[in-house]
Amino acid sequence: xxxxxxxxxxxxxxxxxxxxxxxxxxxxxxxxxxxxxxxxxxxxxxxxxxxxxxxxxxxxxxxxxxxxxxxxxxxxxxxxxxxxxxxxxxxxxxxxxxxxxxxxxxxxxxxxxxxxxxxxxxxxxxxxxxxxxxxxxxxxxxxxxxxxxxxxxxxxxxxxxxxxxxxxxxxxxxxxxxxxxxxxxxxxxxxxxxxxxxxxxxxxxxxxxxxxxxxxxxxxxxxxxxxxxxxxxxxxxxxxxxxxxxxxxxxxxxxxxxxxxxxxxxxxxxxxxxxxxxxxxxxxxxxxxxxxxxxxxxxxxxxxxxxxxxxxxxxxxx
Numbered sequence: 001x002x003x004x005x006x007x008x009x010x011x012x013x014x015x016x017x018x019x020x021x022x023x024x025x026x027x028x029x030x031x032x033x034x035x036x037x038x039x040x041x042x043x044x045x046x047x048x049x050x051x052x053x054x055x056x057x058x059x060x061x062x063x064x065x066x067x068x069x070x071x072x073x074x075x076x077x078x079x080x081x082x083x084x085x086x087x088x089x090x091x092x093x094x095x096x097x098x099x100x101x102x103x104x105x106x107x108x109x110x111x112x113x114x115x116x117x118x119x120x121x122x123x124x125x126x127x128x129x130x131x132x133x134x135x136x137x138x139x140x141x142x143x144x145x146x147x148x149x150x151x152x153x154x155x156x157x158x159x160x161x162x163x164x165x166x167x168x169x170x171x172x173x174x175x176x177x178x179x180x181x182x183x184x185x186x187x188x189x190x191x192x193x194x195x196x197x198x199x200x201x202x203x204x205x206x207x208x209x210x211x212x213x214x215x216x217x218x219x220x221x222x223x224x225x226x227x228x229x230x231x232x233x234x235x236x237x238x239x240x241x242x243x244x245x246x247x248x249x250x251x252x253x254x255x256x257x258x259x260x261x262x263x264x265x266x267x268x269x270x271x272x273x274x275x276x277x278x279x280x281x282x283x284x285x286x287x288x289x290x291x292x293x294x295x296x297x298x299x300x301x302x303x304x305x306x307x308x309x310x311x312x313x314x315x316x317x318x
Contacts, residue, residue, distance in 0.1 A: 020059045021171050030138035035310045036169045039102030042111045046164045050312040058106050070177045076106025076170040092177040095127040106170040112162025120205025127176050128157040133168035136304040146174050165310040167303040181219035188215045192236030194272045207272040252277035288316045
């Protein structure tokens, strides 16, 4: 099916006999180590893939878009930049992060990293409504549903987010979209407690802290932004800036409470209220233990009993 015009509302639909997806499944097959390659922007996250892995690319293209329902059906080889450019024609976007112009939808979901604007755009895991992936046996599997209100059954889409392609190879998804605000502004202050900002602003899109300076993004309608800026002026001196501070390469995941006592590299950028940290140094490897390790092991065994999907990658060691 050809990509729809951004001005054309085409309802997401489950097409069991989609030849494009079946061709992808046939390419994956049922034997031998395999991995999907996207933009390679986070290729070594969780460990490098084994040398003998066969690489495939997932199909691309926007299949269906319903602006009124705020959902989009897209193949996972599509770049996030291409998707967002199409959605912007109808003043919408998704929660997916754009690490570079090469970042793909499938890669963003497999990595599962939230955008720097997560407080305003929502989390990646909750943006994924339906997933179609190729299993270790080479079969097309569908999980979730095409509507925002789908809550029945096991939430397979959320399980796939952040799994680094070790449970299934993503082929096509349905994502929820959200409106692009009328006004978006970044403000910064050298003397304001970032946690005070989080307590003061009703719904910031981002609150960041780095090297003694606080950054906050406000989004919404003009009068609402003016009201929030007045509230900020009561706790510190803020000035407008072009955007967020530069984000170092490595991403850490911590408890939001841990940021109050964070003692990492000086150039680190802390996402207040979220727990994400961007740093020039990688986070110490983490290992699951106890019941968490047992659950992860059983899931891997059930979804990929022969260990052929992305061997060498470990979502728990990221």
